[in-house]
Amino acid sequence: MVDVVFTNPSYLWILLLVPVLIIIHLITLKQSRGAIIKFANFEAIERVAKGNMLGKPYQGILKNKNFGLLLIRALVYCLLILSAAGTTLWYVGNASDFDYVIAIDGSTSMLANDLDPNRFEAAKESALIFTSVVPKGASIGIITFASTSVIESRLSSDIENIRKVIQDLQPHESGGTAIGDAIITSTNLFNTNKSKVIILLTDGQSNVGVPPETAVEYAKQNRIAVHTIAVATQKGGKVSELDLISKPDEDLLKGISSETNAKFFRVNTTETLVNSFKEIASSTEKTLSVNISWMLLVGAIVLLGLEWIFINTIYKTIP
Secondary structure (H helix, E strand, O other): OEEEOOOOOHHHHHHHHHHHHHHHHHHHHHHHHHHHHHHHHHHHHHHHOOOOOOOOOOOOOOOOOHHHHHHHHHHHHHHHHHHHHEEEEEEEEEEOOEEEEEEEEEEEEHHHOOOOHHHHHHHHHHHHHHHOOOOOOOOOEEEOOOOOEEEEEEOOHHHHHHHHHHHOOOOOOOOOHHHHHHHHHHHOOOOOOOOOEEEEEEOOOOOOOOHHHHHHHHHHHHOEEEEEEEEEOOOEEEEOOOEOOOOOOOOHHHHHHHHOOOOEEEEOOEEEEEEEHHHHOOOEEEEEEOHHHHHHHHHHHHHHHHHHHHHHHOOOOOO
């Protein structure tokens, strides 16, 4: 999938003038035809204009002076505006350098025991395994979230320290699941030019904080892939003596991953959770960009040269 992004989108409003230019061209053409008809010596004009004093009959856009020049000038105008708007193409390609932020749901429901020993501890163990298989040179950041997001560790390439941070993680005492806040907080941790990846792990539904849709747009603007992992078995589990069935919002999590060119994982065992982290660690896909503004500018210059050639050759009329 290829996305088109403009660094200066305000320039695109000028494209609305294209219809105006077309109308001006047609009005000018009509007036020039009227002026030619006023000449008395049609035979002389025909000889000077090489038989094309009123423009050739329609023989295709490029063979007809009036339509050909209109097309070329309209294209030049559009290319110049798109170039000034900073047209950039984004696409999915391969990369070797990545930075990661692991965002772990720390709400009370993560203490449910349907994963061994519970969801929160299983997430910690999987994250520890992730640190041992992550590509060499990668930096990792850690956050936990419930009703708010907490930065446990900023991006660091000190894997041993990151492992210690993960081992010391504790669930939050507050309730709620602020998925949008978790994405924004994670996004703000990145400060390098490497490929950026968020691993969002939750067993609940977003019910507080920033709307997830707003957070996803923010992540997309920063070209961040957000892999989502839904943690919970169909049967649910117990927190202390309370039966608890917590169902992740799978549609939301799938949407987050899809919008950011990432993957969604549904896990219901510790093994599948570990495998999800390993698959993310082995992925080499990233979002790449290429600024084509200069190509559009070159295209406009080439068309201007082509227009000059046509005016002095096949479109030549009265000197």
